[in-house]
Amino acid sequence: MRHLHKQKVRFYQHPKANTVFWDREGKRIELERILPRTIGQVKVKHVYLGAQDPLPVRLLMVRVPDEVVAQRRERLAQEAADKGQAVNSKQWDLAAWTLIVTNAAAKHVGPAHALVIMRERWVIELLFKLWKSQGHIEEWRSEHPWRALCELYAKLMAVMVQHWLLLCGMQAGSLAPFGQSLSGSAFSCLTRVGSAPWLTPLAPVGQPTLLDDAVRLSGQSSRD
Known part of the structure; x- marks a missing residue:
């Protein structure tokens, strides 16, 4: 992502479960405290990736319906079973939200547009x-x-x-x-x-x- 940012390319990514976010003062952000709690609620926060040479991004957070959470957790359980491993507890908890990090400015791409882009990107990959x-x-x-x-x-x-x-x-x-x-x-x-x-x-x-x-x-x- 840093390489794309330097080339002035807009990126949209789902962060990994172990991704660490920082604020402008260099303090670590407790993700669980800022996540939206109401189904369908959207929150956007300006954060930084990496403690050294921090990369400024927007973090888009959406609370998904319970049926989507169940589908995601079922898939996580199946993938873990196929690999003979235990389900990652962080991934299990974060299945209740859709998280997207992007360097695109709010005037160019809003939360709704970012969700559409990520969905179409998945279709293109398939x-x-x-x-x-x-x-x-x-x-x-x-x-x-x-x-x-x-x-x-x-x-x-x-x-x-x-x-x-x-x-x-x-x-x-x-x-x-x-x-x-x-x-x-x-x-x-x-x-x-x-x-x-x-x-x-x-x-x-x-x-x-x-x-x-x-x-x-x-x-x-x-x-x-």
């Missing part, structure tokens, strides 16, 4: 995970930089078109032409990223898109 495992976009056959770049762009265009076709197929109720090659985990990942609005093909209301026609024609060819 999408690229899918593209790496199924589309092999991080692999290329040439050592020549320009050829490798061309291959990367070609794969990105291919997986983007395939992804839109799959989403159209999901909306139309037929995935037969495209979904047979996906593994179960890849299909699960696809359904989670499918709700992202920026991945949905756009067209005027009531008018079919080129992808709609492609899905319709592919469905016809699969029955012929």
Whole structure:
């Protein structure tokens, strides 16, 4: 984060459970004392990361609903069980809040915007995970930089078109032409990223898109 800050790049991160925050006077902040207590309540505090060469950031804190807390703690318990370890007590307690640190000024990004950015970032990470495992976009056959770049762009265009076709197929109720090659985990990942609005093909209301026609024609060819 410090490297990004020096490059004047805005960052948004979930702090780790053991992150230590400091105030302007160099005193350690007791996080438990400043956390919001009411569900849905949002608090923002200017803090510093690191005792030496402190990094100024904004700490955004949101108290989440009980059902979200239960889901998070269930996931923590499952991850700990998979690793044969005990659940980190700090993580368990902090599951009741969403915490975000950012160097973006309040006039540029408010708490609501930061939450949207973090949610969409998670969707993007899932999408690229899918593209790496199924589309092999991080692999290329040439050592020549320009050829490798061309291959990367070609794969990105291919997986983007395939992804839109799959989403159209999901909306139309037929995935037969495209979904047979996906593994179960890849299909699960696809359904989670499918709700992202920026991945949905756009067209005027009531008018079919080129992808709609492609899905319709592919469905016809699969029955012929």
